Amino acid sequence: MRIDIANALGGEPALDREALDELDAEVAAVHDRITTGMETDEFGYAALNLPERTDTDEIRAAVAPFEDSETVLTVGIGGSALGAATIANALESETAAYFLDNVDPEQTTRLLDSLDLSRTAVNVVSKSGTTAETLANFLVVREAMQREGVDWTERTVVTTGSEGNLRNLAEKHDLPALPVPEGVPGRFAALSTVGLACAAIQGHDIDAVLAGAAAERDRLSGSLYDAPAYAYGAVSYALAERGAATNAFMPYAESLETFAEWFAQLWAESLGKDGQGQTPARALGATDQHSQLQLYRAGPRDKLVTLVRPTERADRDIPETELSGLSYLGGSSLGTLLDAELDATEASLAAADCPNVRVEIDRVDERGLGELLFGMEAACICYGELAGLSTFTQPAVEWGKKAARGLLGGGEFAESEQVRDRAQLLVE
Missing domain, CATH: 3.40.50.10490 (Glucose-6-phosphate isomerase like protein; domain 1)
Structure with a gap:
């Protein structure tokens, strides 16, 4: 997994290289904390041991x-x-x-x-x-x-x-x-039996998934300049602290659309606490350039845009055409067009001072997915540590579970009583 954070600097919200260097010193302490948690199989941190434990x-x-x-x-x-x-x-x-x-x-x-x-x-x-x-x-x-x-x-x-x-x-x-696995919250369990049983039934190479995750784990270090996962987590945190309350997560591969859904749960459930967090907004390139980019580029200055793509993929040629206005497309390919769409979106956002980060893998295959899954988990934990959050809990989710269970007759819970007593202002 590769992270290009150049377009996260100098935009609005503003993050400069000096601030990034200061953040790097904090990442060193975060890495020590994460390493200790992994070594002791502490709750939550145990998720980062799954590449070798599963x-x-x-x-x-x-x-x-x-x-x-x-x-x-x-x-x-x-x-x-x-x-x-x-x-x-x-x-x-x-x-x-x-x-x-x-x-x-x-x-x-x-x-x-x-x-x-x-x-x-x-x-x-x-x-x-x-x-x-x-x-x-x-x-x-x-x-x-x-x-x-x-x-x-x-x-x-x-x-x-x-x-x-x-x-x-x-x-x-x-x-x-x-x-x-013990000590692993569900949203961090993709690299365990929870995420891999279905893949095994389908005949996928689950060892390759874990190999990709292990490769990303081995890149964790005390500097965000050497660890792509920490670079993403640290930059996301720093921009959120400066006002980027939304993270528009935009893969340029339809095969990664569900990955954006997975990311949204990871980011929201882990980091949305104590009045903090960054709201994940799912998008799909190039489709949502035509439905959401207007807001990202010209709307409130409260966003980070994350662009995700594989650098290698199967391609399909675009046929030549007799229409002169479309002649530039003939002889090209859909993959070339999609890459150009990403490059144009990235440049468009940068020109409008909207911070954006590019995340790349070689291919959407088992190894590449392992890299992405582990990398974003480590990024999330890094963000949580920098923000001083309880990354691995989800009290708001548990509240809702109790309320629903009580309403269905599964026990007596104060939460369900609050639902029954809710106020109404009904317009018919």
């Missing part, structure tokens, strides 16, 4: 019964689905991947009606085994299988913690089960 043989053994699957359906939500979806949606496979990560009844019905459940592997993912949305969807999937005469116990693999409802279910029905 047992790929264990994953392959658990999913071996599903090698004949035409489809893999992952049932999870948030961090229990987005990492797996990032890899699945970025890479081609003959085994199609779908995700039930919401409880929209119409979408769930449409999806299940479209699948041959007898040739579908179901991967249910919940660390606690109590996540309401995940378990509700799994119960619906199980019923659909039974209705079609499919033995759900032969088509299901569970990824969960050492105890809880899903662990009990796996033991009762002798289901293949994978452990969720």
Whole structure:
């Protein structure tokens, strides 16, 4: 992974080289803290040990019964689905991947009606085994299988913690089960069983994913000038402190669109605390140059734009044309055009003093995805350390979970009472 931060300097909000050098001294202390956390397997920091701790043989053994699957359906939500979806949606496979990560009844019905459940592997993912949305969807999937005469116990693999409802279910029905790593919040678990089981069923090289992550881990150092992940985290933090409250994350590859969704959860849930944080705005190049760039370039000076691209990709030629006004396109290629769009967007933002950063990988393949996933996790932790945040907690999310559970009759919670007592100002 490579980071070009030149266009983050001198814009508005302003960050100059002197401030960056001062920040570099803080990064040295941050690196020491992160290293200590990794060495002691401290909660959260343990995520950065996954490139060497994740047992790929264990994953392959658990999913071996599903090698004949035409489809893999992952049932999870948030961090229990987005990492797996990032890899699945970025890479081609003959085994199609779908995700039930919401409880929209119409979408769930449409999806299940479209699948041959007898040739579908179901991967249910919940660390606690109590996540309401995940378990509700799994119960619906199980019923659909039974209705079609499919033995759900032969088509299901569970990824969960050492105890809880899903662990009990796996033991009762002798289901293949994978452990969720201890000390790793869900949004940081993409490089574990949580993110890699689906990839393994699809036949992807999960060892290469971890190799890419390990390569990025080995580049962590006490200077942001030597560590791309820290450079991104530190610059994002410094610009946020100066008023860049929004981070528009814009990959120039449709295969990385879900990666932007994964990034949004990582950034929002980890850093949105104590009145701090940076709001992630998902965009897609070149599509959103025509829908959002106007705001980034000419709107409020409160944004950092992150441009992400692979430098190598399969290409497709643009045919010659008899239309004189389009002759410049003929003989070129779609990839060349997309690269030109990125270069033009980058220059346009810089000319308007809008800070932007370029993130590059060689290719969208298993190794490149490993680099990106690990790099952004380390960047997020670096940002959190610089800001003095509790990066690995999510109290606002837990509040909502309790409120919903109480409303459904799953216990008595003060949060659900506040929902019942909400004020209304209804306009009809």
